[in-house]
Amino acid sequence: MIISNFDMNHIPRLSNDVYVGLCHEIGTPDEIRLRRDAFDILEELDKPLRIKYGLYKMKSGSKREGFNLSTSDEDWMLWPPNHKVICDLSQTRLYRIPQHTVILMESENLPPGFTRLKLISPSNVDKVISSRIEIKNEIYISSTLFRDNHMRFLETIYVTTSTPIHHGPCSSFVNEEDIEEDYAFCFRSHHWPKTSLPWIQRCYQQGWPSEAVVSDILSGGFHVVPIGSTPAKEEEWRISFSLAEQKLVYSMNHCQFLCYGLFKIFLKEVINFQNHTPVLCSYFTKTVVFWVIQSNRSLTWSANNLLPCFWECFKLLIHWVHTGECPNFFIPQNNMFRLKVTGFVQTSLYCQLYDLYKKGISCLLLSETLRSYLSKAILDTTMKVCSQSRTSGIPFSILMLKLFNEIRIPASSPEFSTIELFAIYIKQIENVLKQRLSLCKAVVLQCITSDVLKNSAFLMHSKIYPHKYRNKDYYKANKVPALLKQSCALGYVSNIMYLAIHFYGTKRYEHSLSCLQVAQRRMSMPYIMYFCPVNEDIFTHCIAEMSLSNIIKKVLVSDIALNNKYTYIDELVTEQRISESNGRLTLYIPPMVMLHLLFILNHHRLGDTLKAHYFLRNLQILLHSDDSTYKYLPPTPFRDISWQILGICQQICGDYLGSLHSYHYSLQQEPTQRIQEATLFRMNSLSQLQM
Structure with missing residues (x-):
């Protein structure tokens, strides 16, 4: 086994240093947990609005899994909540017709992992109605028409800086922040496909994931996305396990998660480097990691064994390319290399991977990201292996700043067009508050609530003062400053400036100046954080007795969003x-x-x-x-x-x-x-x- 050109005694030390580097690059356990909690809580809060709109929305992809890499896209799955996909006709009795549109999966004589969707009851969604096709006197839903209809829908409702294009089952475009977004309009099933039933038994036999995770996955069901096994197969839909994969990634320990991240970086910066049409995508790396975790139970997933774990994953990928078979984790009969890795492409890719394999672990030095911290460990043979509990190696103030930025980025509430929508959202916040929340979720919810109150205040402000402010209108808006004060009590140090903005807009200049003086005094404190770290000793001393909730309110300053x-x-x-x-x-x-x-x-x-x-x-x-x-x-x-x-x-x-x-x-x-x-x-x- 070729694993390194270095003395094997150095592998634990090198592994540990890569682990520390990846904690900086990808995130510490706390950062990853906070990212996931932020998206989980946002999705929970969003449910009533999505039901009202008739279109449920779920974040998927690498960001939902906990990554925040610069190359990460925004991936979304959307589906009508009243459309129910069933795997067997007997499941029809679980739903109410016509309130529910029932869709039956038919997978006979189709490639593994694909299905047809037969309409059992009528749909009231125009994009579904216009996607119907007839096959042997039965009504089915065309994946091609469905995808095209939603592409046109996106063009009308979203502000984009590029024309949407097809990207697999998704409609892809660049949003207002110049970030690529992939929207997969699809259907959801709360059942489990027959073709994936053997997966359940395999999990129990191999011991991964745990029975609790398997049960959670089964209760969550799966999706069907609009793409066939070939472009010509408009009646075919692909079975998607995005939700199940997300739960599998959540169940990984931090070393397993970082190994997955390491593999993603290695794929982008080494294997696919300078390749404008790469054959391999990050989904294959995730599949490799799943199979290695499940099938190799003797592997120790710890910080000082990270590189051997990565090497096992890399070897499995090489084997798959050599054989031309990449078995889907849930439906192994579905060979995901069937059309992509064949002929000359397969041969050249295998030669490339085998050349990297012959270099041993030193092939990681070809990655710009990994080289920055791996080369230091190679040169400094005196570095000691530290325990896993200390592997983050990040000063407390820096860690806090990173955590704050994780809260700041995803935890922003929706903008409301009516007071009614604001009331629905506030009611859902109250419902969520009744649940037992983790510390991370509680802090994220605190920031979201502050944001909701602020946005709603300015919605009310805009209704009262649509154009010019009139004297007789000034005191009709007592609720606006009250909402903004509540927002200040929960939110960032800088939130008081929104109150100052309101007072300035309503010509109460002295009130506005009083708010600004408070903001100026608070923002001048030495422990205040914006985007730069502060003095470690001062920061640690000043916030030693503060809860995380109070740190948010007394330490963090954010940009003013209009x-x-x-x-x-x-x-x-x-x-x-x-x-x-x-x-x-x-x-x-x-x-x-x-x-x-x-x-x-x-x-x-x-x-x-x-x-x-x-x-x-x-x-x-x-x-x-x-x-x-x-x-x-x-x-x-x-x-x-x-x-x-x-x-x-x-x-x-x-x-x-x-x-x-x-x-x-x-x-x-x-x-x-x-x-x-x-x-x-x-x-x-x-x-x-x-x-």
């Missing part, structure tokens, strides 16, 4: 409208930039020129600073709006030349917020004003 459908600040309406017209739903403003903007606007409205100019100078200093260690330096993606705001403030204060310079700087930044047209408009308006 929904482009609402008006928050009159002076930013142009930027919001242009940003929205260019496909962005939200305008993000760094907290310190927003703080200075509001100070300047309030003092200007009150006629206090000296204080307005004082905060204008401070904003200039902030944006001109080259001190990369300053925690509130605007991140690169937000510098276009930051310079734009400086220009607006200079224009308001009468510094027209400085304003033009700032607008020029805004145009030179990354156009993340897509406000260039607003910048050019302001520059033209300013030029005409000076003529």
Whole structure:
């Protein structure tokens, strides 16, 4: 067995160092748990709204599994909840017709893993109705028509920066954040397919996964997605075990999960490197890991044995390529290499993999990511193996910052179009709060609740003040500040600025300034975190007795998110409208930039020129600073709006030349917020004003 060019005694040490590196790259156990809990709780909260809309939505793919790699796409599965797929006609009695549309699977004379869908009762969904085809006087659903119908549906309801294209069973497009999204419209079954019944017995015999996990998987059922065994087979649908796979990944220990992540990185950066049409995808690496965990029960999955575990997975992949057979984990008769890995492609891929195999573990050095920490371990033979409990090797403040960012990114609530939807969501939050929640889920729910209250407050704000604010309207909105205060009590340190925005918009400038002074005082604390780490000793000392919930409320500062459908600040309406017209739903403003903007606007409205100019100078200093260690330096993606705001403030204060310079700087930044047209408009308006 070729495993390494190095002394075998060094393998535990090298394994441990790769484990530590992957904890930094992929995540510690706490980070992974928090990501998963965030998506789980969001899905739970979303259920009533999805039922109301008649389209259930589930996040799938690597992000749902717990990865947050830069190359990870956004994968979604959507299905009508009142359409029930059954595996046997006897299961019809479990459903109510016509409230439920019953669909029967027929897999006879089809390749393993594929099925036909026969309509047993009528559907009331137009995209299903228009996907019907007739076969031997029976009505079936065409996977091709179904997929095409939903492609057109996506084009009408989602703001995209690219034309949707077919990607397997999915419709794929680039969203407003320039992230690729895959939407798989499908059907769900709460039963288990007959072709996969042997999988249950195999799990019990091999001892993985546990009986509890198997039971959970069986209760969750499976999906059928719109793609046939070949493009011409429009009547065929593929059986998808995405939900079951997610639960299997959740059941892995951290070493197994990191091995899976290591394999994904190795595939992307070594095997598929410079290959524009790669044969292998990450789904195959997941399948390999599943089979190795289940079939090789003697393998020790621990930090100091990570590399031998990876090597077992790599060898199995080579064997599969050599034989041209990649058995699906749930239906082994389904050879997933059947059409992809054949002939010349198979031969060349096998030669490539075998050449890597001959290099031994040193082939990992071909990966840019893995090389960065594996090479250090190779050179430093004095490094000691640390126990698994200490393998994260991450300072506490850095770990907290990483955890906070995990909360910040996925745990954002939906924007509501009506008060009724807000009431439904709040009711579901109350229902979830009655459950026994893990610490991670409780913290994520806290942040979501804060976000919901904030969004709902501005929805109410927009209903009361649709265009211009009138004196008689001011005190009709007592609920708006009340909701925002509740949001502040649960949310980030910076959330009080939303209250200041509301007070400024309703011309209560003194109230707005009071909120800003509180925000300024709190944000100046030495332990406050934005996107940069803080002094470890100070941070540890200051938060030693704080609960995680209080850390969120007293330590974390976040960007100010303005929904482009609402008006928050009159002076930013142009930027919001242009940003929205260019496909962005939200305008993000760094907290310190927003703080200075509001100070300047309030003092200007009150006629206090000296204080307005004082905060204008401070904003200039902030944006001109080259001190990369300053925690509130605007991140690169937000510098276009930051310079734009400086220009607006200079224009308001009468510094027209400085304003033009700032607008020029805004145009030179990354156009993340897509406000260039607003910048050019302001520059033209300013030029005409000076003529």
